Amino acid sequence: MPAEVSHPLFARLAAFIAAREGPVEEDRRRDTLAGLSGRVIEIGSGSGPNFRHYPDPVRELVAVEPEAHLRARAAEAARDSGRPIRVVDAVADRLPFEDGAFDAAVAVLVLCSAPSQPAALAELHRVVRPGGELRFYEHVVGTSTRLALLQRVVAPGLAKVFGGCRADRDTGRAIEAAGFKIERCRRFLIRSINEAPAAPRILGAARRV
Numbered sequence: 015m016p017a018e019v020s021h022p023l024f025a026r027l028a029a030f031i032a033a034r035e036g037p038v039e040e041d042r043r044r045d046t047l048a049g050l051s052g053r054v055i056e057i058g059s060g061s062g063p064n065f066r067h068y069p070d071p072v073r074e075l076v077a078v079e080p081e082a083h084l085r086a087r088a089a090e091a092a093r094d095s096g097r098p099i100r101v102v103d104a105v106a107d108r109l110p111f112e113d114g115a116f117d118a119a120v121a122v123l124v125l126c127s128a129p130s131q132p133a134a135l136a137e138l139h140r141v142v143r144p145g146g147e148l149r150f151y152e153h154v155v156g157t158s159t160r161l162a163l164l165q166r167v168v169a170p171g172l173a174k175v176f177g178g179c180r181a182d183r184d185t186g187r188a189i190e191a192a193g194f195k196i197e198r199c200r201r202f203l204i205r206s207i208n209e210a211p212a213a214p215r216i217l218g219a220a221r222r223v
């Protein structure tokens with residue numbers, strides 16, 4: 015597959031940041047993945063900071079990562095984890111898997127970056143079996159008018175610097191529009207960058223209807 019996602023500088027920054035996360039962020043990753051089992055797909059895995067947090071009942075993880083530098087880091091993380099993780103070069107909006115091939119899907123800080131969020135979610139809906147789950151931890155548009163306005167203003171500029179990442183997406187709504195039913199969702203602000211464009215987060219689980 016041709017390299018459709020190439021952000022060499024952003025990729026190095028993302029890997030650098032992921033390698034230095036503290037316990038609070040690690041807890042959020044663990045929360046996102048807790049209770050998963052069976053065959054799981056993770057889109058936009060980056061350098062693989064989630065890998066070590068998957069629970070043991072996950073018998074196979076397919077990690078999709080289209081950016082070459084991050085994919086190489088993810089392959090190393092997969093090897094180091096000693097777990098059944100396969101790293102694949104593909105994009106979220108065109109997943110090379112059969113309908114209903116997975117028990118669950120995971121999206122962490124990636125639905126902000128997929129060029130077409132509806133297309134990526136439609137693909138996740140297709141490859142997760144009916145009754146399966148989508149686990150998500152994403153930064154989203156804020157609920158305060160002031161913050162949402164700021165996000166809309168700065169989003170195009172930030173996207174150029176941060177690998178296409180849009181700060182102004184209503185990802186919770188998009189998840190439901192794609193045919194998932196959100197069963198639990200925690201909304202919070204990252205306090206250290208409060209009022210900054212990526213501060214509002216959602217973390218939760220949705221059922222594939």
Ligand SMILES: C[S@@+](CC[C@H](N)C(=O)[O-])C[C@H]1O[C@@H](n2cnc3c(N)ncnc32)[C@H](O)[C@@H]1O
Binds near residue numbers: 028058060078129
């Ligand atoms: C901010 S990083 C997050 C990486 C990782 N999920 C994490 O939690 O650290 C965004 C990721 O989305 C990936 N990405 C961008 N466009 C994508 C697409 N169309 N399909 C799948 N992944 C994509 C990037 O390569 C990058 O790995």
